[in-house]
Amino acid sequence: MKDFPAVAGDNSDIHDLFVIGGGINGCGIARDAAGRGLKVCLAERDDLAAATSSASTKLFHGGLRYLEYFEFRLVRESLIEREVLLSAMPHISWPKRFVLPYHKDMRFESETPTSRLLSTVMPWMKGRRPAWLIRLGLFLYDNLGGRKQLPGAATLDLRNSPEGAPLQDRFETAFEYSDCWVEDSRLVVLNARDAEARGARIMTRTGVIRAERKDDLWEIGTRDTETGELCTHYARILVNAGGPWVGDILQSRIHINSREGLRLVRGSHIVTRKLYDHDKCYFFQGTDGRIIFAIPYETDFTLIGTTDAEHEDPEVKPVCTPEEKRYLLDFANQYFKESLSDEDIVWTYSGVRPLYDDGASSATAATRDYTLKLEATGGAPLLNIFGGKITTYRRLAESALEALEPHVPGLKPAWTAGVALPGGDFPVDGVEDQIAWLRKAYPFLTEFWARRLVRAYGTEAAEILGDARGPGDLGPDFGATLTGAEVSWLMEKEYAHTAEDVLWRRNKLGLRLSDGEVAVLQDWMAARRAEERAAAE
Numbered sequence: 001m002k003d004f005p006a007v008a009g010d011n012s013d014i015h016d017l018f019v020i021g022g023g024i025n026g027c028g029i030a031r032d033a034a035g036r037g038l039k040v041c042l043a044e045r046d047d048l049a050a051a052t053s054s055a056s057t058k059l060f061h062g063g064l065r066y067l068e069y070f071e072f073r074l075v076r077e078s079l080i081e082r083e084v085l086l087s088a089m090p091h092i093s094w095p096k097r098f099v100l101p102y103h104k105d106m107r108f109e110s111e112t113p114t115s116r117l118l119s120t121v122m123p124w125m126k127g128r129r130p131a132w133l134i135r136l137g138l139f140l141y142d143n144l145g146g147r148k149q150l151p152g153a154a155t156l157d158l159r160n161s162p163e164g165a166p167l168q169d170r171f172e173t174a175f176e177y178s179d180c181w182v183e184d185s186r187l188v189v190l191n192a193r194d195a196e197a198r199g200a201r202i203m204t205r206t207g208v209i210r211a212e213r214k215d216d217l218w219e220i221g222t223r224d225t226e227t228g229e230l231c232t233h234y235a236r237i238l239v240n241a242g243g244p245w246v247g248d249i250l251q252s253r254i255h256i257n258s259r260e261g262l263r264l265v266r267g268s269h270i271v272t273r274k275l276y277d278h279d280k281c282y283f284f285q286g287t288d289g290r291i292i293f294a295i296p297y298e299t300d301f302t303l304i305g306t307t308d309a310e311h312e313d314p315e316v317k318p319v320c321t322p323e324e325k326r327y328l329l330d331f332a333n334q335y336f337k338e339s340l341s342d343e344d345i346v347w348t349y350s351g352v353r354p355l356y357d358d359g360a361s362s363a364t365a366a367t368r369d370y371t372l373k374l375e376a377t378g379g380a381p382l383l384n385i386f387g388g389k390i391t392t393y394r395r396l397a398e399s400a401l402e403a404l405e406p407h408v409p410g411l412k413p414a415w416t417a418g419v420a421l422p423g424g425d426f427p428v429d430g431v432e433d434q435i436a437w438l439r440k441a442y443p444f445l446t447e448f449w450a451r452r453l454v455r456a457y458g459t460e461a462a463e464i465l466g467d468a469r470g471p472g473d474l475g476p477d478f479g480a481t482l483t484g485a486e487v488s489w490l491m492e493k494e495y496a497h498t499a500e501d502v503l504w505r506r507n508k509l510g511l512r513l514s515d516g517e518v519a520v521l522q523d524w525m526a527a528r529r530a531e532e533r534a535a536a537e
């Protein structure tokens with residue numbers, strides 16, 4: 001065992017909480033805890049949101065399909081949460097309408113509890129998801145909890161409507177309901193920034209390589225993945241928010257055998273050129289009992305996903321396999337008029353859901369709810385986070401602090417509901433006003449540019465632009481409206497180190513930049529980091 005240099009020997013460097021993992025759950029917990037006055041440190045071995053939290057379908061949703069699994073607690077909590085989150089981040093999250101095309105001859109191979117119940121009491125219904133069942137589901141979805149701002153469900157005539165135009169003519173009717181979009185990786189970064197603003201220490205590119213209980217303290221060894229520097233930290237409580245690696249961290253870093261299991265389920269998405277002109281999303285039901293979404297994406301594209309595939313090893317980087325591409329194309333081709341092929345795909349991404357293993361038979365059926373496991377009998381407490389959704393991250397963080405309360409005397413009460421994330425301090429319906437204001441203040445901005453900045457940075461967009469009077473005042477032009485001023489902001493305030501951090505997690509301009517432009521950005525960022533390191537020495 002290597003000898004780790006201590007950060008410092010005195011108590012002032014003992015953290016109340018040390019969080020492993022800079023995905024949405026780790027960053028959400030760090031923010032909540034820091035806001036309650038705890039001394040927090042978070043270590044992420046890669047970039048923030050480098051794993052699952054940048055690979056989601058990006059929905060703040062109740063999860064309409066979970067109703068079929070009778071997951072009422074999860075659905076209710078998520079439905080209530082949608083609007084709480086929307087109010088706190090109207091820049092990175094916004095309402096969306098979902099169109100669910102319906103045809104009476106649709107048949108499903110489905111093993112959900114609802115379809116089993118239906119085929120027992122009404123055997124002639126086997127393999128069907130009748131219109132009344134969908135209506136009942138949407139009624140519950142509208143009324144289970146918390147819907148104040150979002151419009152309720154409706155029935156749509158697809159004939160001669162924009163929503164029907166891209167679909168095959170056999171679809172004449174659809175149901176429509178509300179959920180919300182969220183920029184997942186920005187959500188993570190904004191939580192980390194807010195945690196830092198409230199006193200937390202956020203360390204990226206810092207892997208936890210061991211953690212050991214020393215009576216009432218945790219001794220945690222980290223390695224800087226860029227410089228190799230080793231450090232030792234001390235904390236009263238350890239939180240394992242390692243997502244797909246939660247089990248690996250338990251076994252190989254903390255050396256604890258846990259009975260709790262994790263089910264790793266890969267989900268892939270394809271991004272195609274823009275497939276239709278309106279701004280609504282589609283909810284397509286498949287003959288295998290699964291559903292996929294088609295969602296307008298980044299102005300000029302359409303996002304289609306997702307799949308459910310067992311994924312054995314978290315160390316194996318998830319990629320969208322040829323079979324998954326085929327599956328998604330075939331699925332969409334059952335609905336769209338224009339047939340899609342491989343050539344329409346411009347990008348794919350893939351992530352691993354860290355689902356709590358509830359013994360379900362299939363990946364699709366495994367619960368999407370979260371489970372918190374506190375181990376406090378052997379000395380300093382350890383909290384392990386299993387499962388969870390982007391949508392429930394804030395509630396998960398509150399539950400985590402509730403679980404830790406007996407170990408933190410005088411813990412302040414929950415506070416995050418209704419408190420804006422950085423840049424989100426404006427009304428839910430105020431985005432257009434923000435864009436208009438920004439374009440007036442900076443007349444050189446195009447509509448695309450201004451909208452992109454407001455959607456990413458909200459009220460902070462003007463801080464990036466400063467007193468610029470034209471694009472020439474914003475440093476190098478890296479392409480697609482990305483400037484030196486913005487990249488500097490991302491490096492100084494949002495923990496970006498590489499072109500990939502910027503182009504695929506702080507924004508999605510990777511869809512628009514050429515390989516040559518990416519290389520220029522990467523070189524510029526590397527040179528800047530080298531200068532900063534030299535200045536610090």
Ligand SMILES: Cc1cc2nc3c(=O)[nH]c(=O)nc-3n(C[C@H](O)[C@H](O)[C@H](O)COP(=O)(O)OP(=O)(O)OC[C@H]3O[C@@H](n4cnc5c(N)ncnc54)[C@H](O)[C@@H]3O)c2cc1C
Nearest residue numbers: 021023024025045051052053057059208243267389390391
């Ligand atoms: C395809 C797909 C679609 C989804 N769609 C939605 C959706 O639309 N809506 C929704 O609400 N949810 C959705 N989810 C679920 C949601 O994305 C996840 O539940 C959530 O992102 C998990 O976050 P996490 O913080 O637990 O894990 P992660 O984001 O994976 O974070 C864990 C982090 O721990 C780090 N780490 C691991 N080991 C160490 C170590 N030793 N030291 C330091 N750091 C370490 C990793 O690098 C990683 O960044 C989807 C998931 C998938 C896969």
